Amino acid sequence: MLTLTHTVGGAECRIHIPESRHDLYGFEEFLAQGDKVLGFDTETTGLDVFTRGFQLRLAQFGNDREAWVLRSDLFGDAIARALQQPRMFVMHNAAYDLLVVDRHLGVTVEELGPHVFDTRILSHLLDPRAESEGGIGHSLKPLSAVYVDPEAPDTQGGLTAVFRSLGLTKATGWAGIDITNETYLRYAGLDTILVSRLFHEIGPLVRDVGLDHLSKFEHHLQLLLAIMQRRGMLLDVPYVETLRESLRVEAEQYRKAAARYGVENVNSTGQVAEALLAMGEELDERTPSGAAKVDKAVLLPLADLDLQWERLDVRAPNPLAEAVVRAKRAEKWATAYADAFLELADDAGRLHPFIGGLQARTARMSISRPPLQQLPSSDWVIRRAFVADPGHTIVAADFQAVEMRVLAALSGDETMKAAITDGLDLHSFTAERVFGPDFTKQHRKIAKAVGFGKVYGGGATTIARQTGADIEAVRRAITAYDDTFPGIKKYSRRLINRAEYGRKEVVTPSGRHLPLDRDRLYAATNYVVQSTARDLLAQAIVDAHDAGLGDGLLLPVHDELIAQAPADSAEEYVRELGRVMGSVFHGVQIASDPEVYGPSWGHGYGAA
Known part of the structure; x- marks a missing residue:
């Protein structure tokens, strides 16, 4: 057995790496020590749990002073048995690790999830700001540096340096690094020691400020979102393949249109600005460097388009501005959506977008990998790629002007x-x-x-x-x-x-306590309304599961719940979903519009 040592918070900690079945006796003794909460983490080949070729490499357990790092190919059964013990575990960004062990070790989200604390959730409750907003952020390293040890090792940074030394990138390193690499093993073990210590520091703080009720709610919501992510949505793969080619053709057509006005590269702000000025357009906004700004926010009005790509009907569309924005959108959609859909789909042709429960200061949920929340509300082209399972129909319930109702x-x-x-x-x-x-x-x-x-x-x-x-x-x-x-x-x-x-x-x-920036106190109303609207949607997800509707839920997007139901009972299902989403908030009715979309998500947005 290999044993490594490292100093954390002034104390020597040990990291054990079993190399044979005989070494597992020490691991069993560690589990029998009686720790009520153990840290847990995984090392995998990438970020996307359900993609082809994704593998679990290591699973590690730890307390404040000791960690055990186990290879899943050698000791998968021992890892699973340890996770099925009647004890609590603490993880950082637990949804990811829950889905990893669900898929690769057979320990389900439903089985393990109720026994998990997530320090990322706890940190968000204490301070929801990202590092860029003046907060600590929600990554394990900066949190550990504040609450555990200012010299806490930068696990990801250290590994990235090793990746580079081996000729690997940040993306390929997780799969390419030798599983016996000492730095890799050291940092794997340290993460569980750090998360264990972090939990014992910030857990009491959450209780002290009276946020236990939110902690329980967010942990429960996280499990429901993880189950939705595991379920995923079925892709119409032939449609996506055809869409990818048509988007590339569209991008090329608009690039050629832009070239007729002297813009050889639609991504060149200098070329675009110069051509627009030559056409008589006024460009009053400037970048920090002093150049004329020609981003989407500037170009869309020049093209007589609003944020939903619908005509404003207030001016003659500038043909160059329209060519540039449409070329860039087609190229982005081909890459960020069509390519990503095919790359991220599992072997059964299902996509499992990451549903972030606490992704913003206001706690608004987000969808990433791929970023489905960024789609224009009027678009059906991308949404058409998602279809119902055989014998089912896509349905949805969308809150009616929920932000305005909350504001009222x-x-x-x-x-x-x-x-x-x-x-x-x-x-x-x-x-x-x-x-x-x-x-x-x-x-x-x-x-x-x-x-x-x-x-x-x-x-x-x-x-x-x-x-x-x-x-x-x-x-x-x-x-x-x-x-x-x-x-x-x-x-x-x-x-x-x-x-x-x-x-x-x-x-x-x-x-929720939402910090305000000193120079942006006017955002107070914005924060309260957005956060409250998010909490209403989160409660609707919980209520839908409690009402027996959870098996049909697929995705929360903005203020809408996308689901599927058997075709012969779709009307009944979505009507009940709409009823469950309804409530009375401070005397104002919160209502939704339940609707049967049809064979695809896009059919709710105009797809034929």
Whole structure:
């Protein structure tokens, strides 16, 4: 047996690596020591648990002073037995490791999940900010450096250096490094020691600030999301293969269109800016280096397109701007979606997108690998790739203007609450109040943008760009909006004042403490509303499982739950799902629109 030593927090720790069955006696004695909570981690060949060729290499257990690193090819049965003991385990980013052992060791998420603490969840509850936002972040190394040992080894950084020395990359190193490499084994063991120590430091802090209830909820939600990820969604592989080629043809067509205006490379900001200026366009925004900005936010309005790629109908589309944005989108979709779908699919043609339960400061959920949450709400082309299982139909239930309903509930604005109670379309209602009974489609778009500006923190400049409206008209609309819904402005001012003269944070109805940046106190309303809307969706997922609907759930996207049901009972299923999603929040009805989509996800968005 190989034994390595390392100093953590001033104490010598031991890392044991069994090399034969005889060495497992020491591992059994370690398990019998009586630790109520053991750290656990895995080392694998990559990030995507369900892709072809993915393998579990090592599984490691540890406490504050000792770790055992076991090869899965030699001791898979011993690893599984250890995980099935009646004890608790602590992991960092537990959803990943739960899915790994579910798939490769047969210890299911349902079996192991209830016995797991996740230090990533605990850290998010204590401070939801990323490192880029001024927080500690949620990675094991920086958290350990703050709470465990300032000299805590940078496990991933150290391994990356070893990968480079072996001629491997960060992507290929996990599969390519020799499984007996001492640095690899050392860092594998240290992670369990660090996560064990981190848990004993931050676990009590979560209790001390009264967030036990959120910890229990988030841990339970994590299991449900992991089960959804394990289920995955069936791909129409021939459709994806055809789509990939058509997107590449489309990208080439638009690149050729851009070349007719002197832009040989649509990704060259200099070429695009120069050509647009020569066409008489004004480019007022600048990059930090002083160059003219020609990103999507600038080009879409020039192409007379909004963020959903629908016509603004406020100007003649600039053909170059449209060629550039459409070329770049087609190329991105070919790579980020079509290529990724085929690469990430499992042997059965199913895709298992990663569902992040706590991915933002506000705790909003996200979908990555691939990033399905970034799709325009009006698009069906990519969504069409996902089809129901044989004999099933895709269904969905989407919250009705949930952010606006939450805003009405929290602010107590009587005008908006009355409009919701009367079943009115909030954006049309707002447009009529702001622009009069003869409001136009453009007026409704502005009213909608102003409303979401209150939720997402967008100002007059952002709204003008998104809608193509004159900025003075937008400012007048904002003033009229505030006059129409005075309760919202008062509520926002109250949150800002409390943050300005008290703690720089807001506390949501569920009890989350969301820090505010000193120069962005105006984001207070945005944070509370977004976080609360997220919690309502998370509760809907829990309630759907409690109601026996969980087996059909496939994906949460924005404010929508995508599911599938047997074709002969799809109407009944989605009607019940819509009922479960409904609730009353602070006196305001939270409602959803249940709908049977059809054979694919895209059929709910216009696919034929």
